[in-house]
Amino acid sequence: MAGVELKLLLRRIRRNARHRAKLYLAKQARAKSRATFIGVTGSSGKSTTSALLAHLLAGHASVCSQVFANTIMALVSALRKRVSSSNFDYVVSELGAGKDSIGPMAELLRPSVAVVTMVRLEHFTKFKTLANVADEKRLLVEALPADGLAILNADDPYVRTMAVGAECRVVTFGMSDDADYRISDVRAGYPEPLTFKIHWKQNTLALKAPFPADYFWLPLAAATASALELGVPPEMVASRLETFLPLQNRCEVLVTGTGPAFIIDTAKAPWHSIDLAIEMMSKATARRKRIVLGQISDYAGSSRKYGAAYKSAREAADQVIYVGDNAHRSRASEADRDSGRFQEIRSVKDVSEFIKQTALPGELILLKSSSNLHLERVALSWTHDVRCWVAACGKEEGCGACGLYEVPFEQHRARVRQRRRARRWQFIRHFLNRVALKRIQTTRFKSLF
Structure with missing residues (x-):
């Protein structure tokens, strides 16, 4: 028993040492970088904001973006692996708010x-109140x-x-009359794209983006x-902005040709967000129009929320x-x-299977x-041979990011190991090729004398 406890202790020590080493390298990378660092947070919209801002900045500068993975370990990895090896003009990072998480990430x-x-009451079990979310x-x-x-x-x-x-310095945006960047004339309704105007100082800019819902403004x-x-x-x-598409599983539109069109809103x-999605369908x-509703995320209150959602959804679909x-x-x-x-x-x-049996060409189906x-x-399943239908796989990433939806779930672990071996051998081959090339160059150089 003592031997097992010693092994666990040594494993914990090694893990902590690795974490400290990675954190040190991330701090060094941040200290040496001359990029403009941008942090984006919010209860909703931070992933789309981060990805779009990186897309807009990339039109005239070099950009490193960290989107979706919004934990401190993801930030450490981005700084250590990407920022340290390249000279970026901008670094855009999405920062997710867990309890006491924004502070350490902002410090880094x-x-x-x-x-x-x-600010919305997401992660209810962690924050309990809107004020706590705002403080974080x-x-x-x-x-x-x-x-x-600050924007x-x-x-x-x-x-x-x-x-x-x-x-x-503080700059504001929104529909409020006193916003520095004021938004007006917001319109959207599938299949018509989102359009709106933004006014600042003496300027007005009409914008259009291929989003199916007006709340993406x-x-x-x-x-x-x-x-x-x-x-x-x-x-x-x-x-x-016209070339920027919704992010994966965040009101992503999939048109299946002769079958239905899907609005895929399954990231969270x-x-x-439930009423917003239902209003989009209306x-x-x-x-x-059909609405498929799955699991509502962490919320305050009882299961009556599902009844309230159905009451609204039946009027829109x-x-x-x-x-x-x-x-x-x-x-x-x-x-x-x-x-x-x-x-x-x-x-x-x-x-x-039910939707495939009852689908009509040109109908619209929301997956929420x-x-x-x-x-x-x-x-x-309309465009791929989906074979992974496990009820709960435990993965936070979407099926598109995982990429194993055409593989039965029980074979995932073996496939992941196969991928890792392939990447390892690819690295080894790349390293050996570089060594061989260097030897050839050295031999040619010596032959000149």
């Missing part, structure tokens, strides 16, 4: 620019130097108050205001399908069940769920 990143999109995200603004720049949502009172006491406005403040020409902002499903135009462990909580009437307006289906695979169900497989 030492940003010159901070962007805050919104405020730490990013407080980490800015005196000559730094804040003027429409969110919790974000707006982050300007109070800030020692750096917020992260797009945050990124646009940031890019304009950082010197990207307005005409470049407009042209590059906090309660505040504004859409299609031959038939011709059919509503509930899937997963909470499928029975819809409170749908017997009349809706009997008529087929509501369907309760427990497994994602069964939902996929938190990431644990991997509901995106319903759409992927």
Whole structure:
């Protein structure tokens, strides 16, 4: 028993030593870099804001972006592996808020620019109140130097108050009349793309982006205001915005040709986003509209949320399908069940088969769920041979990022090991080729004398 405890202790010591070494290298990389570091946080919209801002800046500068993976270990890895080896003009990092996580990340990143999109009560079990969420995200603004720049949502009172006491310059965006970058004329309704106007100083810029929902104006406005403040020409902002597509599983649109079109919104499903998704469907135009609702993310309150969601969804769509462990909580009437307006289906695979049997060409189907169900497989099955239908794989990344959805789940571990061996041998071959090339060059050089 003592031997086992000693092994565990040694393993913990080695792990801590590796972590300290990586953290030291990340700090060294940050200290040596001359890039402008930008931190983006918010309860929603931070991934889209980060990716779009990097896309806009890349039109006239070199950019390193860290999106989706928003933990301190992801930041350490990005600094250590990417920032240390290249001379970037900008580094855009998405910072996720766990309890007491923004502070250490902001201290490591030492940003010159901070962007805050919104404050909502996500991760309820960690934060409990909106004020606690705001206090955590405020730490990013407080980490800015005196000559730094904070770009804040003027429409969110919790974000707006982050300007109070800030020692750096503050710029606001939003629909409020006093916003520095004011948004107006927001319109969207599938299949028509999102359009809006942004006004600042004496300028007005009309923008268009291929998004199916009007609420995406917020992260797009945050990124646009940031890019304009950082010197990207307005005409470049407009042209590059038109080429930016929704991120994977974040209202990503998949048109299947002769089959249905899918709006895939399966990265997360906090309660505040459910009504937004349903409203998007109510504004859409299609031959038939269906909503597939899976798992609602961490929220305060009882399972009555599923009943409230169904009440709204049935008004926006011709059919509503509930899937997963909470499928029975819809409170749908017997009349809706009997008529087929509501369907309760427990497994994602069964939902996929049901939709294939009942699909109409040109209909629109919204897939809305938190990431644990991997509901995106319903759409992927129209274009790929999906063979991984496990109920809960435990992976946080989407099926597209995982790439193993065409492999049965029980074979995933072996396939991952195979990938690692292939990468290892590729590295070894690359290293040996470099050694051989160096020897050849040395021999040729010596032959000249």
